[in-house]
């Protein structure tokens with residue numbers, strides 16, 4: 001498979017290494033210094049594009065690829081308020097698109113655990129929930145996209161919670177503690193606490209390998225599919 005990479009930072013480079021190990025060819029790499037070459041990515045030279053850039057650039061990169069008729073998957077976080085526009089464009093162009101705040105299989109299992117635990121804890125009003133996420137110092141967005149996904153999954157099924165916040169604490173608000181520490185690839189905890197005990201679930205990534213390998217596996221899976229797809233479609237848990 002010929003893979004186009006948009007964004008050649010920590011994730012782009014990790015993906016290149018895994019893609020080559022799995023026998024794929026990198027057709028073109030687009031980063032800040034050659035971003036005007038984006039239009040050179042076409043279905044003639046590229047089967048699937050993998051996009052990991054910045055919150056400010058993802059929307060434009062993805063829209064351009066969909067306009068070109070290129071299947072594209074994106075892991076960039078911090079721009080998801082514009083997601084509905086991109087999904088509409090994908091449908092209009094009969095294109096192929098998947099965006100996820102987390103490509104790791106382990107995190108997607110963890111998200112399922114969170115959904116299950118929410119339904120159980122909805123029946124236990126004596127517990128308050130908090131979310132914690134820890135990432136490396138260079139991460140541009142806060143809180144992490146995965147923490148936001150965890151929060152919305154709780155809000156969807158827990159009758160007490162209506163929104164999330166980084167600092168405001170109301171009884172109907174889920175507090176997200178967002179910490180930045182050197183060299184942490186990504187740690188998430190969901191903690192339910194009462195006056196007598198605490199229940200927590202936690203996912204800790206040891207490296208970026210899980211995200212990068214997940215992205216390459218999704219790219220392999222998606223190349224002949226159509227539509228707006230999700231990690232749930234891929235993992236089918």
Ligand SMILES: NC(=O)c1ccc[n+]([C@@H]2O[C@H](COP(=O)([O-])OP(=O)(O)OC[C@H]3O[C@@H](n4cnc5c(N)ncnc54)[C@H](O)[C@@H]3O)[C@@H](O)[C@H]2O)c1
Nearest residue numbers: 007008009010011031032053057075076077101102103211
């Ligand atoms: N979904 C996941 O599984 C997952 C995992 C890790 C990181 N992320 C997210 O992926 C994104 C990238 O993470 P990273 O750690 O590689 O960041 P990074 O800062 O190391 O790399 C980002 C790269 O994008 C480049 N860039 C800037 N403008 C660009 C443009 N217009 N076109 C193309 N490239 C451009 C930068 O030069 C840089 O090389 C972040 O939003 C991060 O939160 C997602």
